[in-house]
Amino acid sequence: MDGRSLIRRRAGLRLWLSAGWLMLLGIAALLAPWIAPKDPLAQDLFLGRLPPFWMAGAEPGYWLGTDSLGRDVLSRILHGARVALLVALVAGTITCLIGATLGLLAGFLRGWVDMVISRLIDIWMAFPPVLFSILLIAVLGPGLTSIIIAIVVIDWTRFARVVRAEAMAQGAMDYVASARVAGRGRIGTMVREILPNVLPTVVVLLTLEMGIAVIVEAILSFVNLSISTDDPTWGGMIAEGRTSIHQAWWVLVFPLITLFLTVLSFSQLGEGLKDRFDPVLR
C-alpha cells in the first residue's frame, strides 16, 4: 500500500502544478492589456533584437527582450496567451458538447440512433486527421474561426466514442433500471442518471482536448494559416524566432517554453484527473 500512496501523492503534485500554471496563464491572459509592459504591436527598429534583462545590452522595461522589429517579447507572449486560451476554450467546449451529446445519445438510446452515429464515427475515423485538416483549412481559408471549425469537425469523435462506450456501460447498471421503474422517462434518466456518471470522463477528455487545441493553433499560426501575422500568437512568434535563431534565441525560446508548459500542463492535468476519478486507484 506504501507504493500506492506514493503514486497518489506524486499524482497530486502533478495535478496541482499543472492546474497552477494554467490558472496563472488564464489570469495573465485576462489581464494582458493591463499587465503587459508594452504594446505588443509597437515596433521600434532602434530597439530591435534586444536581449533579455540579465544580458549585456538589455533595455529596462523589455524583460524578455525584443524581436527583430523591436516588439516586446513578454507583452507578445501575454497577448498570445489570449489567442491560445480562447481557441482552447471555444474549440474544446464546442467539440465536447457535440461529441459528448452524440455519444450519450448513441450509447443510451441505442437502436437506429446508435447505428447512425456509430457509422458516422467509423467513417470519420477512416480519414487521417492530417489530411482532414489540410483539406479543411484549404477550404475554409486561414483564420481563427477556421481553426476552431477544423478542430471541432475533426475531433468530435474522440468524445463521441468514449462517451458512447461509457453510457452503454452505465445504461446496463441496476440504478438505471430502478430509475426507470420509479417512473423516470428515457430522456430524464439519461440527463439525471447517466450524465452525472459520465461527466468525470468528459472532463478528462475536455482537458486533453484543450491541450490539443492549443497545439493546433500554434502549428497553424507557425505556418501562417492562423490570424494575421501582426497579431501576437505563440506559433507566429516561434516562426519568427526560428528564422533569427542564431542572432536572437530569446524570440524562439520564451514562447516555446510557455507553449511547452501549457501543452504539458493540459495533458498532465487530464492524466491526473483520470487517475483521481479512477476508482481502482482510489
Place this chain on the structure above:
Amino acid sequence: MIPGGAAKQDMRHRVTGTGMVILRTLLTRLLTTVITLAGVAVIVFFVIRVVPGNPIAMMLPPGATEEDIARLSALYGLDKPLVTQFGIWVAGVLQGDFGTSITTRQPVLDLVLGRLPATLELSIMALVMAVILGGTAALIGTRYRGGRREGAIDVANGMALSVPDFLWGLVLILLFGVLWPVFHISGRVTPSLELPFTTDFYLFESLIRLRFDLWADIVAHMFMPALALAIPLAAIIGQLLKQSLKETMNLDYVTLARTKGYGEARVILREALRNAALPTLTLVGVQFTFLIGGTVIIERLFSYEGLGNMAIDAVVNRDLPLIQGIVLLFALIFTAVNLIVDLLYAVLNPRLRHA
C-alpha cells in the same frame, strides 16, 4: 483495439493453412483499400470545389480582365459543371494524369513523385529510430522491473507522450542546432555539395554508391526531424512492449526457461520478446500512419524538401490540383501501410500459422 477484431479472428480460424489466410486477408484488404481510396478521391474532389475565392483569379496579374479569367478557367476545365469536371479528372487520374499545378504549372504527378522519396526516407528513418528507442526502453524497463530504472523510464515515456512532435522538433533545434550545433537545422542536404544521384532517394543511393561523405551529410540533416517524429512513437512502443513483456514474463513457458538456468536477459530476449512483440507490431502500424502525417509540420519546421512541406505551400497558395494530388498520395501511403501491417500480422501470428 481494432473494431471487429474478434470477428476477423473467427473468420480466419475457419480457413486452414497460412497461404489461404494470407491470400484471403490480402484480397479483402485490397478490396477495402480500393474502396477507401475511391471514397477519399470523391470527398477530396468535391470538398475542394467548395473553396471560396477563385484560384484562377489569383494566378493572373492584377488588372486581368474577366475574359482572361474565363479563358484560363476553360484551360483548367474549371468552367464545366462539377460532375463533368469529376469525370474528366477521374479519367485523367486513371491514366496517371493528376492535372497541372496552378502555382508552378508543372504536372502534379511529377511534383508529387519528386518529393515522395524525401518523405519516405524521413518516415522510415524515424520509424527505425522509434523502434530502437522504444524497444530499448521496454527491454531495460522489463529487466529492471519494479525498480527505480523502470520508474525513470515510465516518467520519460509519459513526458514524451504529453508533448507532440512539433514541440520536440523545436526543442531539438535549440539543443543540437544552437546550443551544441552538431546537426543541420534546415534542408535535406548541404546545397553546395555536388550530387551524383539519379534517383531522389538520397540516403539510400549515397549508400549504394559508397559515398559515405554525402551519406553523413544527409544523415546530419535528417537526424533531428526524424528524431522529433520518433519520440512520441518510441514512447508508445516502449509502454506497450514493456506491458506485454511483463505479462509474458509470468507465463509458464518463461518460468520453465528460467528453471533451465537461463539468465534474465536471455529469457527476455530469446523467449519472451517473440511472443510479446505481436500486439506492439499492430499498434506500430497504426501509429506509423500518424508519424507520416506528422511529417507535414516537421518538414516545414526543418525546411526539409518533402511532400509535407509542399502540402503546406499548396494550402497557403490555394493550389487545388496540387492539394488534391498530395492528399490522394498520402491516403495511398496510409492504406498501403495498413495493408502491409495486416499481412505481417497474418504471417507472424503463431496462432494463425499453426491453425
